[in-house]
Amino acid sequence: MIHKHVLFPLADIRAQSNPSSSLSLDKLGILSIVEGFPPSLFRDFTMVAKLVNKDQKRRDIAQAAMGVFSERGFDATSMNLVAGAAGVGKGTIYEYFGSKDEMIAAAILIWLEDIIEGARSLSQRIEDPELRLRTFVNESMAEFTRDQSAIQTSISVFQVVLSNLDNSQWFDPIQSAFKETWRIIVQIIMDGHEKGVFNIHGQGEAEKIAINLVAYLDGICLHYYASGGRFDLMTQVDHYMEYLLESSLK
Amino acid sequence: MIHKHVLFPLADIRAQSNPSSSLSLDKLGILSIVEGFPPSLFRDFTMVAKLVNKDQKRRDIAQAAMGVFSERGFDATSMNLVAGAAGVGKGTIYEYFGSKDEMIAAAILIWLEDIIEGARSLSQRIEDPELRLRTFVNESMAEFTRDQSAIQTSISVFQVVLSNLDNSQWFDPIQSAFKETWRIIVQIIMDGHEKGVFNIHGQGEAEKIAINLVAYLDGICLHYYASGGRFDLMTQVDHYMEYLLESSLK
DNA sequence: CTTGACACTGACCGACCGGTCGGTCATAAT
DNA sequence: ATTATGACCGACCGGTCGGTCAGTGTCAAG
Numbered sequence: 001m002i003h004k005h006v007l008f009p010l011a012d013i014r015a016q017s018n019p020s021s022s023l024s025l026d027k028l029g030i031l032s033i034v035e036g037f038p039p040s041l042f043r044d045f046t047m048v049a050k051l052v053n054k055d056q057k058r059r060d061i062a063q064a065a066m067g068v069f070s071e072r073g074f075d076a077t078s079m080n081l082v083a084g085a086a087g088v089g090k091g092t093i094y095e096y097f098g099s100k101d102e103m104i105a106a107a108i109l110i111w112l113e114d115i116i117e118g119a120r121s122l123s124q125r126i127e128d129p130e131l132r133l134r135t136f137v138n139e140s141m142a143e144f145t146r147d148q149s150a151i152q153t154s155i156s157v158f159q160v161v162l163s164n165l166d167n168s169q170w171f172d173p174i175q176s177a178f179k180e181t182w183r184i185i186v187q188i189i190m191d192g193h194e195k196g197v198f199n200i201h202g203q204g205e206a207e208k209i210a211i212n213l214v215a216y217l218d219g220i221c222l223h224y225y226a227s228g229g230r231f232d233l234m235t236q237v238d239h240y241m242e243y244l245l246e247s248s249l250k
Numbered sequence: 251m252i253h254k255h256v257l258f259p260l261a262d263i264r265a266q267s268n269p270s271s272s273l274s275l276d277k278l279g280i281l282s283i284v285e286g287f288p289p290s291l292f293r294d295f296t297m298v299a300k301l302v303n304k305d306q307k308r309r310d311i312a313q314a315a316m317g318v319f320s321e322r323g324f325d326a327t328s329m330n331l332v333a334g335a336a337g338v339g340k341g342t343i344y345e346y347f348g349s350k351d352e353m354i355a356a357a358i359l360i361w362l363e364d365i366i367e368g369a370r371s372l373s374q375r376i377e378d379p380e381l382r383l384r385t386f387v388n389e390s391m392a393e394f395t396r397d398q399s400a401i402q403t404s405i406s407v408f409q410v411v412l413s414n415l416d417n418s419q420w421f422d423p424i425q426s427a428f429k430e431t432w433r434i435i436v437q438i439i440m441d442g443h444e445k446g447v448f449n450i451h452g453q454g455e456a457e458k459i460a461i462n463l464v465a466y467l468d469g470i471c472l473h474y475y476a477s478g479g480r481f482d483l484m485t486q487v488d489h490y491m492e493y494l495l496e497s498s499l500k
Numbered sequence: 501c502t503t504g505a506c507a508c509t510g511a512c513c514g515a516c517c518g519g520t521c522g523g524t525c526a527t528a529a530t
Numbered sequence: 531a532t533t534a535t536g537a538c539c540g541a542c543c544g545g546t547c548g549g550t551c552a553g554t555g556t557c558a559a560g
Contacts (some may be wrong), residue, residue, distance in 0.1 A: 052537070073413055075325035078517060089539035100518065148415075155409045161476045162402050163323060175478040208489045211481055212470065219469020220462065226411050228425035231461055239458045247497035302507070328547060339509040350548065
């Protein structure tokens with residue numbers, strides 16, 4: 001006997017509209033369904049209403065997992081620990097993820113999406129292309145200097161992705177996400193080019209500059225911490241940016 | 251009861267002078283002592299002749315360990331595996347290292363020293379400063395493109411070092427080793443400066459350039475593999491080198 | 501030959517891990 | 531009230547790991 005599990009289409013909307021359910025229900029992870037919308041009106045006999053927003057909970061668990069990962073690394077983080085951090089039982093995690101690897105992949109993807117979204121919204125708030133580029137770089141560095149675990153998270157992500165290159169089912173979206181970070185910078189550069197602030201030879205060069213910039217930023221942070229802070233981070237970054245802005249982009 | 255273990259001072263020299271001992275002895279890790287040099291002549295009653303060169307064996311085990319690490323990563327490598335690769339029993343490893351962490355640190359240090367030594371000897375064979383710098387970069391990249399495990403090893407090293415920053419007793423030497431890689435490039439640049447090929451403002455700038463270059467090379471390799479080869483590696487590196495040689499160093 | 505320090509070994513240990521599964525509970529439908 | 535089901539849980543399982551230790555082999559001194 002095969003059951004067809006189809007998500008009730010309005011579950012999302014109704015869950016969002018009533019985010020602060022009672023404490024006891026919330027503790028159980030159950031989102032109450034708004035009265036007046038009897039599910040029977042919206043589903044046929046094969047559909048079953050879900051009591052929780054599974055997508056959201058999956059996201060919550062992945063987010064909690066990423067928090068633990070960034071402190072201890074992926075290998076050193078047990079599923080028990082993740083369960084504790086997420087406030088659920090270990091068995092529950094396996095309701096949402098097929099394996100630890102799948103959960104890690106999901107956690108990384110969400111983490112990347114947050115970063116990309118943050119970078120995008122930041123760059124949208126600034127008009128001047130040069131200032132926008134500088135702000136992007138400075139904010140990226142600030143994130144790493146603010147708390148050291150950020151760089152440990154990054155390095156853990158790189159390690160997991162690299163050691164799972166064959167496992168494309170989960171890690172393809174992650175690899176695609178890298179392209180997004182480049183695209184943000186390419187857009188900044190191209191915008192500056194159109195405004196006459198930057199001078200480059202076509203979008204191809206903008207992409208090269210963007211890829212190199214992101215790679216450099218990650219690399220310099222890595223070396224900064226790995227070398228035990230044996231140089232001044234911002235001095236190095238400024239040196240890079242100086243030549244980028246005065247040579248490549250002029 | 252505390253035993254004072256003092257290495258027989260000439261053990262090193264004699265071990266080196268007779269590197270190819272008989273197979274059976276070698277299998278047991280025992281280096282025969284050259285006849286005609288009765289140890290009694292060289293030690294007083296408190297000193298005891300060692301039958302093996304402990305420093306060398308420690309190095310051998312660490313080297314074998316690094317070989318396994320680079321294939322499987324640190325966490326996925328058990329002490330049994332290392333013991334098998336090194337051709338010794340697991341218990342023997344604990345004669346030479348107090349813990350797995352200590353062995354990892356030793357293995358990383360030896361690995362770094364080999365890299366540094368390789369880079370140094372490479373750069374000594376070339377006269378022209380610009381060609382020397384280009385060759386250094388190209389060889390570094392060739393190492394990473396030749397076999398993918400090289401980048402996995404690097405990333406594992408970064409991860410272990412970063413997550414053991416507090417464990418300074420073992421990882422301080424590793425952090426110092428980073429300085430050496432910079433120094434090699436600084437020397438190339440300064441040599442080019444003295445020969446009138448490069449034009450920089452003092453050694454301080456040479457150091458900035460060197461640190462940024464090494465960081466960039468690591469970063470671009472990382473992104474290349476992590477993004478699943480979504481750009482051409484050498485094109486990016488050439489782009490960086492072009493601006494470095496034509497803007498920063500001219 | 502005996503002795504004793506040294507080097508080495510792998511069986512063994514307890515802790516822990518990823519993953520499973522039988523069972524509980526709250527709610528919805530009847 | 532009863533039944534059905536989605537959601538959740540943690541005890542449990544097979545297996546692995548880092549680390550230990552009692553015992554063996556080796557060699558040189560006595």
